[in-house]
Amino acid sequence: MSRSAHPAGPRYADVLPEGHYTAPPADLNSLDSRVWSQTVERTQDGAVAVGGLDVRKIAEEFGTPAYVMDETDFRARCRAWRDAFGQDADVFYAGKAFLSRAVVRWLYEEGLNLDVCSGGELATALAAGMPAERIALHGNNKSNEEIHRAVEAGVGRIVLDSFQEIARVAHAAERLGRRQPVQIRVTVGVEAHTHEFIATAHEDQKFGLALAEGQAAEAVRRVLRLDSLELIGIHSHIGSQIFDMAGFEVSARRVVGLLTQIRDEHGIELPEIDLGGGLGIAYTPEDDPREPHEIAKSLGDIVTRECEVAGLAVPRLSVEPGRAIVGPTAFTLYEVGTLKELEGLRTYVSVDGGMSDNIRTALYDAEYSVALVSRASAAEPMLSRVVGKHCESGDIVVRDAFLPADLAPGDLLAVPATGAYCRSMASNYNHALRPPVIAVRDGEARTILRRETEEDLLRLDVG
Numbered sequence: 001m002s003r004s005a006h007p008a009g010p011r012y013a014d015v016l017p018e019g020h021y022t023a024p025p026a027d028l029n030s031l032d033s034r035v036w037s038q039t040v041e042r043t044q045d046g047a048v049a050v051g052g053l054d055v056r057k058i059a060e061e062f063g064t065p066a067y068v069m070d071e072t073d074f075r076a077r078c079r080a081w082r083d084a085f086g087q088d089a090d091v092f093y094a095g096k097a098f099l100s101r102a103v104v105r106w107l108y109e110e111g112l113n114l115d116v117c118s119g120g121e122l123a124t125a126l127a128a129g130m131p132a133e134r135i136a137l138h139g140n141n142k143s144n145e146e147i148h149r150a151v152e153a154g155v156g157r158i159v160l161d162s163f164q165e166i167a168r169v170a171h172a173a174e175r176l177g178r179r180q181p182v183q184i185r186v187t188v189g190v191e192a193h194t195h196e197f198i199a200t201a202h203e204d205q206k207f208g209l210a211l212a213e214g215q216a217a218e219a220v221r222r223v224l225r226l227d228s229l230e231l232i233g234i235h236s237h238i239g240s241q242i243f244d245m246a247g248f249e250v251s252a253r254r255v256v257g258l259l260t261q262i263r264d265e266h267g268i269e270l271p272e273i274d275l276g277g278g279l280g281i282a283y284t285p286e287d288d289p290r291e292p293h294e295i296a297k298s299l300g301d302i303v304t305r306e307c308e309v310a311g312l313a314v315p316r317l318s319v320e321p322g323r324a325i326v327g328p329t330a331f332t333l334y335e336v337g338t339l340k341e342l343e344g345l346r347t348y349v350s351v352d353g354g355m356s357d358n359i360r361t362a363l364y365d366a367e368y369s370v371a372l373v374s375r376a377s378a379a380e381p382m383l384s385r386v387v388g389k390h391c392e393s394g395d396i397v398v399r400d401a402f403l404p405a406d407l408a409p410g411d412l413l414a415v416p417a418t419g420a421y422c423r424s425m426a427s428n429y430n431h432a433l434r435p436p437v438i439a440v441r442d443g444e445a446r447t448i449l450r451r452e453t454e455e456d457l458l459r460l461d462v463g
């Protein structure tokens, strides 16, 4: 889609930032299926429904702001990943994207495994009944207590991230009389084309053991010497919100290279490799994500090819998508409050949430879409900036978007693709109450994570 000329008047033309907005869509009422979950539709009276439920009814019953999650869509995405990777691979949902007990049960029922990266996520997974052998524990600085709990619970794998951790996990396993399956996380030196803060496989960062420096090979030696650890594979995660498969190909090639080196040095072939998560989703219609079956084919082909060249048996593959599963399944429902029009520039549309429920715009300069969902409108497009209610001018939810010019206080807006890293990164800034997550399915809505209350805040404040 082409970038528009400045829609602004001459007064502000020289200060309007370039490049964040495109021409207004032909129809502001249309809902692009690339950014909305599968059961979202505009109904005959112009309002939007999800899972057969009118958003006005959801707002009335549960209040705003609220994350509204399309359970049907979530389950369909789990199945798409499961089916794409098939019986010879494992899909670990990355719980950091969003985790609640209901979600853990959906994952379990749809045949997915779960990656957790903290004691809190582990506790949620176990409380919801996820079998421990289907859980992987990650983290660059796991506490001894987290390690102990994970080993004691019998998690299927702990992903070792540092030399110190090798000894600590081995110690916990010895004390508990276990032989703990582990993978070693390596940094493969790939520059993923994404925001610096969400790129993780270049070498100058905190995660993993560097391949190029020989740290990874040294970690393998040390793990193999310890009876209480069972080295089952090598792990690599190159970053997040990635569209280009080239980085995964390089990563797969280098990981297989290490497996070959291990075979040559130690005479063993490790049975597993994990290529992490990081697959991008559409936040705006301009984003063009890969489908799970394309991803599975591309990763499967490269691993098979590289193993054939090296004369290795093809290891069992696993992946850890978080955002690609949960991201597109939810939207955030807000109510419009104040409107501030800067003539010839844009209109600031304030909603009843903001950076406390979606920090991604402020933190990563993330782009989002937005739509008026409580009614249809035939008004002209108005260049808008959707902002929150926090005491901070960087409190922006959607930097540039076109909304109908007749927008008024009380209207409901929805920002799609907020299922990943919005509730899980939400804060209480300004003592905001973190919004609930409402799951909708077949005409019924239920709270899976309730809204915080002022009592919750005061309970922590022990005087």
Ligand code: LLP
Binding pocket: 094, 096, 097, 115, 138, 198, 237, 239, 240, 241, 276, 277, 278, 279, 320, 321, 322, 323, 324, 360, 364, 420, 421, 425
């Ligand atoms: N596996 C590992 C080891 C990870 O560190 C991550 C994400 C994932 C899997 C899942 O990545 P996904 O498929 O969801 O991209 N807060 C940032 C994203 C940070 C991701 C951290 N690790 C954001 O809002 O974009």
